[in-house]
Amino acid sequence: MEKDVPxxxxxDNSARIYPMIYNQNGQNIFRVxxxxxxxxxxxxLRNALKDILPKYPSFNVKLKRGVFWYYFEENRKPPIIxxxxxxxxxxxxxxANNDYIFRASYYNSxxxxxxxxSVTDGKGGFEFVKALLFRYFVLQGHxxxxxxxxxxxxxxxxxxxxxxSFSVNYKPVRIRDVRLNEILGxxxxxxxxVPFENSKYGLITGxxxxxxxxxxxxxxxxxxxxxxxxxxxYSIYKTNYNDHSGKRPIKxxxxxxxxRLFGSRTLRNFSFASVVEAExxxxxxxxxxxxxxxxxxxxxTLEEANLRTAVAGIxxxxxxxxxxLLPLPVKYVIFRLIQEFIWxxxxxxxxxxNPGIIDIPRTMHPFIRQLNFFSAPVRSLKLNxxxxxxxxxxxxxxxxRCKETDIMKFFFNxxxxxxxxxxxxxxxxxx
Amino acid sequence: xRCYNCGVEVRGRVNVCPLCHNKLExxxxxxxxxxxxxxxxxxxxxxxxxxxxxxxxxxxxxxCVAVNIIFETxxxxxxxxAGLIYVYVLIKNTILSRTEISxxxxxxxxxxxxxxxxxxxxxxxxxxxxxxxxxxxxxPILYAVSALAYGILIFFRVHNFNDYIIYELFIxxxxxxxxxxxxxxxxxxxxxxLICFFVCLFxxxxxxxxxxxxxxxxxxxxxxx
Numbered sequence: 001m002e003k004d005v006p007x008x009x010x011x012d013n014s015a016r017i018y019p020m021i022y023n024q025n026g027q028n029i030f031r032v033x034x035x036x037x038x039x040x041x042x043x044x045l046r047n048a049l050k051d052i053l054p055k056y057p058s059f060n061v062k063l064k065r066g067v068f069w070y071y072f073e074e075n076r077k078p079p080i081i082x083x084x085x086x087x088x089x090x091x092x093x094x095x096a097n098n099d100y101i102f103r104a105s106y107y108n109s110x111x112x113x114x115x116x117x118s119v120t121d122g123k124g125g126f127e128f129v130k131a132l133l134f135r136y137f138v139l140q141g142h143x144x145x146x147x148x149x150x151x152x153x154x155x156x157x158x159x160x161x162x163x164x165s166f167s168v169n170y171k172p173v174r175i176r177d178v179r180l181n182e183i184l185g186x187x188x189x190x191x192x193x194v195p196f197e198n199s200k201y202g203l204i205t206g207x208x209x210x211x212x213x214x215x216x217x218x219x220x221x222x223x224x225x226x227x228x229x230x231x232x233x234y235s236i237y238k239t240n241y242n243d244h245s246g247k248r249p250i251k252x253x254x255x256x257x258x259x260r261l262f263g264s265r266t267l268r269n270f271s272f273a274s275v276v277e278a279e280x281x282x283x284x285x286x287x288x289x290x291x292x293x294x295x296x297x298x299x300x301t302l303e304e305a306n307l308r309t310a311v312a313g314i315x316x317x318x319x320x321x322x323x324x325l326l327p328l329p330v331k332y333v334i335f336r337l338i339q340e341f342i343w344x345x346x347x348x349x350x351x352x353x354n355p356g357i358i359d360i361p362r363t364m365h366p367f368i369r370q371l372n373f374f375s376a377p378v379r380s381l382k383l384n385x386x387x388x389x390x391x392x393x394x395x396x397x398x399x400x401r402c403k404e405t406d407i408m409k410f411f412f413n414x415x416x417x418x419x420x421x422x423x424x425x426x427x428x429x430x431x
Numbered sequence: 432x433r434c435y436n437c438g439v440e441v442r443g444r445v446n447v448c449p450l451c452h453n454k455l456e457x458x459x460x461x462x463x464x465x466x467x468x469x470x471x472x473x474x475x476x477x478x479x480x481x482x483x484x485x486x487x488x489x490x491x492x493x494x495c496v497a498v499n500i501i502f503e504t505x506x507x508x509x510x511x512x513a514g515l516i517y518v519y520v521l522i523k524n525t526i527l528s529r530t531e532i533s534x535x536x537x538x539x540x541x542x543x544x545x546x547x548x549x550x551x552x553x554x555x556x557x558x559x560x561x562x563x564x565x566x567x568x569x570x571p572i573l574y575a576v577s578a579l580a581y582g583i584l585i586f587f588r589v590h591n592f593n594d595y596i597i598y599e600l601f602i603x604x605x606x607x608x609x610x611x612x613x614x615x616x617x618x619x620x621x622x623x624x625l626i627c628f629f630v631c632l633f634x635x636x637x638x639x640x641x642x643x644x645x646x647x648x649x650x651x652x653x654x655x656x
Contacts, residue, residue: 008652035465066653073652085467095529108463203466204449206439324656409437409450416438423440426449427466 188251193402230291571627582634606631
């Protein structure tokens with residue numbers, strides 16, 4: 001019987017604050033979804049999820065409250081597959097979801113997984129979805145090959161996938177080397193518009209060939225991330241900034257995947273949110289200016305020394321003796337106060353995420369039409385833009401808190417002018 | 432469907448361009464929706480249990496307090512307030528709530544003892560009332576029953592039993608209190624307190640002997656820093 005002692009996991013260093021900011025701004029959820037070529041069979045999907053969960057212990061968890069921190073405990077309840085029409089991008093109701101912190105759902109031919117950010121980040125989410133779909137296709141009777149891109153089903157759980165890479169890669173720094181003010185930046189411009197009622201949010205996804213985007217980016221001598229990020233800033237400037245009299249900069253939050261840099265293969269959080277600020281000094285700012293700013297500031301953040309200090313800064317807070325010993329309710333209050341009185345004055349204008357190309361085994365390609373990625377907007381961050389590329393097709397998703405669509409209209413119009421052939425879908429929340 | 436205004440291809444069953452909101456020409460085969468259409472305005476419940484309860488609570492208690500003051504009787508309105516709060520906890524946190532049973536059970540124990548202590552506080556100073564029964568009978572019985580229940584559930588490894596451990600330990604600590612009060616001379620009758628102490632000791636020892644690994648593991652998690 002002693003063997004039954006259930007496993008548990010500490011939350012990783014960057015995830016520790018997520019559960020404390022649940023109520024205020026809504027959950028920090030992001031969605032990874034995959035459009036298949038055929039209708040989804042929920043029974044097979046459920047079996048596939050049930051099969052792979054024990055192989056990915058960091059997802060097979062529920063959130064528990066300890067005396068000092070939250071922690072994950074092994075979840076032994078069966079996972080649930082929801083019909084998307086019943087939940088409609090709502091918050092994850094943990095109780096209704098058998099305590100799982102991610103939620104699986106399907107709609108017509110789309111499989112969606114909503115992850116709470118305390119479990120994993122975008123890259124980890126995609127790895128999990130890949131494993132899920134691989135198992136799904138196998139259970140459907142397709143003969144497919146993982147080709148080193150998906151861990152074989154009968155392999156035991158991988159320790160490296162469960163590690164807290166923040167702690168592993170932590171090298172002590174002096175607290176004064178962590179320039180928090182520089183990391184957080186100034187207070188950014190907030191997008192204005194008519195908000196949706198309740199917890200509704202609008203979603204627009206555009207899909208096109210990546211080569212068209214690459215060609216356009218090349219014109220500006222930029223990468224896809226720099227180009228699209230710049231275009232997003234430019235769209236905000238052109239459509240939303242005009243009637244704004246203040247002098248706040250347009251500020252973009254760009255999460256950076258740290259796995260490659262630190263040689264980690266963890267499936268838990270391991271990304272760093274870098275901030276790009278573009279001052280609006282004159283009245284006729286061009287797209288080149290925004291792209292240039294992103295390029296300049298991202299290169300600076302990506303310098304290894306800078307990243308290492310930033311990572312160390314995240315860990316440093318948790319390693320602090322005082323922070324450790326404050327009971328959870330006290331921490332909760334303190335984080336709330338910080339959120340209310342400090343973060344509020346560090347608002348970002350929008351998030352732009354690009355986890356890049358997702359490597360999916362070639363034998364799975366015939367069954368997958370498109371990957372999608374977006375994160376739900378929170379109250380303070382009214383616009384989230386996330387892109388993902390699969391099989392030469394890029395999908396650009398906007399999730400927004402305001403009814404207006406002019407930013408997206410401007411953005412996609414600019415892309416069509418560059419020669420991209422764009423297909424658009426929407427959840428029409430504004431109608 | 433194509434939106435000639437925006438130059439984009441629109442997929443889905445709604446024949447409106449998501450970008451410029453112009454009407455589009457309907458196609459014969461529009462294809463499937465990728466997202467479900469958002470449910471139109473879910474309305475919030477205007478009359479919730481919370482509102483009704485607190486409305487009744489404040490009215491009832493203020494009437495009772497007023498009657499109390501006018502007729503200069505004993506302060507029985509406190510019992511009414513305590514009773515109503517218990518009803519609230521019973522409905523809200525035990526019947527309606529979806530939290531784990533272990534937590535509900537713990538909460539009930541704590542709230543019940545708090546209410547009895549509150550009643551004791553309201554009356555013990557007044558002549559003609561011997562309020563020591565709260566500590567002599569009620570609390571020892573409450574803690575003994577509670578500790579025993581937790582002990583049995585853990586012993587038989589019921590579903591999620593490791594959740595129970597932390598609550599059980601807390602109840603055991605509380606269960607020692609009546610005996611401490613007896614030795615301090617606060618209460619006169621010591622038998623229920625003694626029985627409660629031995630029940631708690633028995634439960635604690637059975638935990639140590641049969642489930643110590645679980646107990647250690649649970650404490651490690653709950654107290655990790």
